[in-house]
Amino acid sequence: MGFKIFSKEFWNEEYVEQYIGKLLRYGVILACTITSFGGIIYIIQSKGKMPDYSSVPSGEEFSGVAHYLREISTILPRVLDFDGAAIIQLGVLVLIATPIIRVAFSAVSFLIEKDYMYVAITLIVLAIILANMILGIH
Amino acid sequence: MLGLSLVEFTIIILLGGVLAGFLGALTGLGGGVVVIPLLTLGFGIDMRYAIGTALVTSIASSSGAAAAYIKEGITNVRIGMFLEIATTTGAVIGAIIAVYLDKQYIAIIFGFVLIFSAIRSVRKTETNEDYTLPGDKLAEKLKLNSSFPTKEGIVKYNVHNVGIGYSLMTLAGILSGLLGIGSGALKVLAMDTAMKIPFKVSTTTSNFMVGVTAAASAVIYLQRGYIDPGIAMPIVVGVLAGAFLGSRILPKTNVKKLRMLFSIVITVLAVFMMYNGITGKL
Numbered sequence: 001m002g003f004k005i006f007s008k009e010f011w012n013e014e015y016v017e018q019y020i021g022k023l024l025r026y027g028v029i030l031a032c033t034i035t036s037f038g039g040i041i042y043i044i045q046s047k048g049k050m051p052d053y054s055s056v057p058s059g060e061e062f063s064g065v066a067h068y069l070r071e072i073s074t075i076l077p078r079v080l081d082f083d084g085a086a087i088i089q090l091g092v093l094v095l096i097a098t099p100i101i102r103v104a105f106s107a108v109s110f111l112i113e114k115d116y117m118y119v120a121i122t123l124i125v126l127a128i129i130l131a132n133m134i135l136g137i138h
Numbered sequence: 139m140l141g142l143s144l145v146e147f148t149i150i151i152l153l154g155g156v157l158a159g160f161l162g163a164l165t166g167l168g169g170g171v172v173v174i175p176l177l178t179l180g181f182g183i184d185m186r187y188a189i190g191t192a193l194v195t196s197i198a199s200s201s202g203a204a205a206a207y208i209k210e211g212i213t214n215v216r217i218g219m220f221l222e223i224a225t226t227t228g229a230v231i232g233a234i235i236a237v238y239l240d241k242q243y244i245a246i247i248f249g250f251v252l253i254f255s256a257i258r259s260v261r262k263t264e265t266n267e268d269y270t271l272p273g274d275k276l277a278e279k280l281k282l283n284s285s286f287p288t289k290e291g292i293v294k295y296n297v298h299n300v301g302i303g304y305s306l307m308t309l310a311g312i313l314s315g316l317l318g319i320g321s322g323a324l325k326v327l328a329m330d331t332a333m334k335i336p337f338k339v340s341t342t343t344s345n346f347m348v349g350v351t352a353a354a355s356a357v358i359y360l361q362r363g364y365i366d367p368g369i370a371m372p373i374v375v376g377v378l379a380g381a382f383l384g385s386r387i388l389p390k391t392n393v394k395k396l397r398m399l400f401s402i403v404i405t406v407l408a409v410f411m412m413y414n415g416i417t418g419k420l
Contacts, residue, residue, distance in 0.1 A: 024201045024202075027201060028198070028201045031378075032374065032378050035371050035375060038367070038371065039148070042367060042368065043145060046144055046368075051366070053182075053183040053184060053187055053366070054182055055182055055184045055420055056184050057418070059240075062186055064186070064363025065364075065365065067363070069363070069367060070362070070363050085367040085368070088368075088371045089360075089365070092360070092367070092370050095198055095201070095374060096194075096353050096356045096357065096360075097353075098201050098349070098353075099200065100350070100353050102349075102350070103219070103222070106219060118281075121219050121220055124223055125223055125226055128230065128354065131230070132230045132354050132355065132358060133357040133358070
């Protein structure tokens with residue numbers, strides 16, 4: 001590895017593709033591992049009790065999952081408490097982050113290829129994703 | 139809920155996830171279309187949890203399959219990235235509409251999308267299209283034209299109808315944001331039929347895009363409390379295992395019969411979804 005990551009040869013299209021393939025695989029394996037680990041803890045902690053997922057009729061309020069499982073800022077502290085559900089959500093967050101990091105990666109590879117038009121296009125895509133995240137926070 | 143214990147529930151959902159990931163990788167439809175009927179019709183789970191779970195499924199099956207495909211060097215990252223502007227914009231619009239739309243209508247729209255996907259997945263894929271015909275000026279400017287390796291050597295292709303493709307992609311994005319699915323069928327329609335991109339390139343590029351589009355709306359659904367850890371956990375693990383299995387088998391199999399069977403099942407599920415949507419049972 002070393003500083004090879006900054007060299008032009010490293011970012012040759014073929015290398016980049018292989019690297020992106022690896023990135024996706026690692027991201028997915030990491031998400032899967034965290035989720036499975038959290039799942040085991042979650043099952044033990046809930047003592048086999050099924051949560052109620054049954055359909056809420058139209059018009060009535062949908063309560064959804066516990067509030068601490070909805071934001072990164074509240075999920076992380078509970079992960080440290082070994083909360084199974086929070087660990088699963090962390091795995092889900094890693095999964096969601098994988099394609100976004102992949103896009104960021106493409107931006108860098110286009111930059112090294114000096115394809116500035118595609119650097120711009122990729123940054124637009126990243127900006128829209130980011131805006132979508134911020135938009136969701138109410 | 140059917141009197142299942144948590145362990146039993148987890149195992150059944152896990153197996154459902156394996157099936158969804160496997161079929162998703164083989165048919166290119168993504169696991170989301172299987173997961174929503176499985177959870178709502180099969181387990182009586184609320185539509186909103188099903189949508190949140192489907193979104194996670196879409197990302198998992200897309201990343202899982204993409205890791206396998208990308209080595210072959212047929213994904214056109216430029217086409218994918220350019221069209222992502224359309225799908226991510228659409229995903230924002232879709233997720234906003236979802237707040238105001240009653241789940242009954244969402245079920246009905248989902249039914250239509252399922253039927254469309256079913257029809258699309260059984261049509262002929264082998265065309266003797268001449269991919270080298272001159273394409274759009276815009277495609278040239280955007281450097282979308284490329285080539286890909288086949289058994290008969292490198293095949294060059296030019297991209298057509300960029301505007302129509304872009305519009306269809308926006309619609310695909312809206313449906314992704316609204317339903318939590320990858321809209322793979324619509325993405326392939328845009329690229330394969332409208333933009334005349336070779337089928338293999340279309341499917342792998344669509345797969346790459348599905349993950350990014352789904353990730354764009356996933357955070358919104360997480361914040362709304364639609365993504366439940368107890369359902370997401372077995373689904374993520376199951377779908378990844380299934381997608382891995384499917385992408386290993388894909389190059390070796392003729393999936394025509396499987397596609398046909400899958401399409402029939404999907405159509406039946408679609409009718410059930412719409413019926414339940416109209417009668418307000420979901």
